[in-house]
Amino acid sequence: MTVETTKIDTLVVGAGQAGVAMSEHLSKQGVPHLVLERSRIAERWRTGRWDSLVANGPAWHDRFPGLEFDDVSPDGFAAKERVADYFEAYARKFNAPIRTGVEVKSVERNVGRPGFTVHTSEGVIEANRVVAATGPFQKPVIPAIAPQNVPFTQIHSADYRNPAQLPEGAVLVVGAGSSGVQIADELQRAGKQVYLSVGAHDRPPRAYRNRDFCWWLGVLGEWDQAAMKPGREHVTIAVSGAHGGKTIDFRELAHRGMTLVGLTHSFDGAVATFQPNLVENLTRGDENYLALLEAADAYIERNGLDLPQEPEARRVFPDPECVTQPILELDLAKAGVTTIIWATGFAVDYSWLKVDAFDASGKPQHQRGVSSEPGIYFLGLPWQSRRGSSFIWGVWHDAKHVADHIATQRKYLDYRDASQRRETTHSPVSA
Numbered sequence: 247m248t249v250e251t252t253k254i255d256t257l258v259v260g261a262g263q264a265g266v267a268m269s270e271h272l273s274k275q276g277v278p279h280l281v282l283e284r285s286r287i288a289e290r291w292r293t294g295r296w297d298s299l300v301a302n303g304p305a306w307h308d309r310f311p312g313l314e315f316d317d318v319s320p321d322g323f324a325a326k327e328r329v330a331d332y333f334e335a336y337a338r339k340f341n342a343p344i345r346t347g348v349e350v351k352s353v354e355r356n357v358g359r360p361g362f363t364v365h366t367s368e369g370v371i372e373a374n375r376v377v378a379a380t381g382p383f384q385k386p387v388i389p390a391i392a393p394q395n396v397p398f399t400q401i402h403s404a405d406y407r408n409p410a411q412l413p414e415g416a417v418l419v420v421g422a423g424s425s426g427v428q429i430a431d432e433l434q435r436a437g438k439q440v441y442l443s444v445g446a447h448d449r450p451p452r453a454y455r456n457r458d459f460c461w462w463l464g465v466l467g468e469w470d471q472a473a474m475k476p477g478r479e480h481v482t483i484a485v486s487g488a489h490g491g492k493t494i495d496f497r498e499l500a501h502r503g504m505t506l507v508g509l510t511h512s513f514d515g516a517v518a519t520f521q522p523n524l525v526e527n528l529t530r531g532d533e534n535y536l537a538l539l540e541a542a543d544a545y546i547e548r549n550g551l552d553l554p555q556e557p558e559a560r561r562v563f564p565d566p567e568c569v570t571q572p573i574l575e576l577d578l579a580k581a582g583v584t585t586i587i588w589a590t591g592f593a594v595d596y597s598w599l600k601v602d603a604f605d606a607s608g609k610p611q612h613q614r615g616v617s618s619e620p621g622i623y624f625l626g627l628p629w630q631s632r633r634g635s636s637f638i639w640g641v642w643h644d645a646k647h648v649a650d651h652i653a654t655q656r657k658y659l660d661y662r663d664a665s666q667r668r669e670t671t672h673s674p675v676s677a
């Protein structure tokens with residue numbers, strides 16, 4: 247497709263949920279804009295994730311305010327393709343000006359005149375403003391400890407699709423956040439022997455006293471936390487909407503046959519060593535789980551709500567052998583491991599954005615998405631304005647703020663002083 251537009255007020259890069267939300271709010275504010283997407287709308291939900299993935303939050307929660315999932319029960323968990331369809335339908339609803347199949351290659355500030363020059367796979371665009379909505383999770387990260395020259399298949403969770411894709415044999419899954427634990431569970435259900443390396447994590451109950459954890463985090467103000475608590479930078483969240491939505495309980499997984507190990511420390515050829523912190527990590531996860539039950543009980547009490555008691559939520563599985571006698575070293579070859587899956591997270595890549603909007607470590611410098619380089623905006627960053635920022639419902643609210651800022655800036659630039667106004671009034675009216 248040829249990009250005909252050569253000048254646009256605001257260019258949005260990326261048409262995932264962030265780009266779609268941005269377009270909706272810019273449309274409402276009357277800001278002329280264009281969204282460029284290198285693949286398809288919500289591509290990462292279609293091809294960037296494993297086949298069986300469903301949303302981690304229920305359909306009543308993981309959506310934008312302007313549209314419900316008409317074919318998923320409010321308490322159900324939409325399949326990933328359905329989530330992608332949802333964003334396509336959403337974009338159609340307000341006729342979002344999205345061009346797909348166009349990659350933005352570079353953005354540079356103009357010298358001596360306002361705006362930016364944007365090189366794309368389909369030509370050059372001049373834009374007054376650019377919103378980078380290219381996602382919180384762009385480049386798979388595999389840590390440097392990954393063993394070299396070993397006879398294992400090693401993939402990142404971003405490349406995992408289904409159990410049939412893996413060779414025969416046991417699997418070591420490194421990382422037990424939502425991706426790692428869901429993949430490990432799927433592989434174990436498919437009959438594979440699974441070793442799961444568990445680091446620091448939060449694990450809220452899927453639901454407690456008839457309310458999903460998304461509801462609890464909402465009413466308890468946790469989604470709105472402005473910044474990560476110090477020291478919690480490496481704490482993942484282990485939740486799942488799979489199989490109708492179940493609380494992640496690591497001991498239960500172990501009782502089903504999974505082997506839990508601590509944080510992966512290093513490799514010496516085929517021999518992996520694990521940190522002696524499995525018990526500590528599980529204990530901290532339990533504390534997080536119990537803290538949410540306590541906070542929920544207190545909320546119910548304070549507000550006099552009539553929600554059923556749920557004493558079984560405090561039932562604890564006995565410690566399995568892999569917890570009482572943690573494995574600190576494992577010869578993967580002898581254990582029959584043929585695959586390592588690195589569920590170790592993602593980094594961002596803004597190499598195309600050649601502007602002064604980054605700190606020394608390459609992180610975007612911004613306030614609620616308004617960057618330190620005037621005219622450049624970010625959307626969809628983790629913790630952009632709050633804990634919920636990189637999630638479906640959160641990005642919609644951040645987009646509103648960014649659109650407001652853009653509309654306000656346009657108002658300043660539209661301002662004409664008295665002499666300029668006189669000029670406009672007197673100019674070409676009479677011949």
Ligand SMILES: Cc1cc2nc3c(=O)[nH]c(=O)nc-3n(C[C@H](O)[C@H](O)[C@H](O)COP(=O)(O)OP(=O)(O)OC[C@H]3O[C@@H](n4cnc5c(N)ncnc54)[C@H](O)[C@@H]3O)c2cc1C
Binds near residue numbers: 259263351
């Ligand atoms: C496994 C997994 C499960 C998740 N589940 C949930 C969930 O259940 N609920 C929830 O709320 N959140 C979930 N998230 C978090 C978040 O909602 C998703 O990561 C979501 O995809 C982020 O949307 P986004 O629009 O910010 O970024 P993306 O979906 O990553 O979209 C960015 C878009 O930008 C495009 N792009 C990138 N670079 C360029 C370029 N140079 N030019 C043109 N286009 C470009 C990409 O092709 C992509 O389509 C999940 C994340 C992961 C990894």
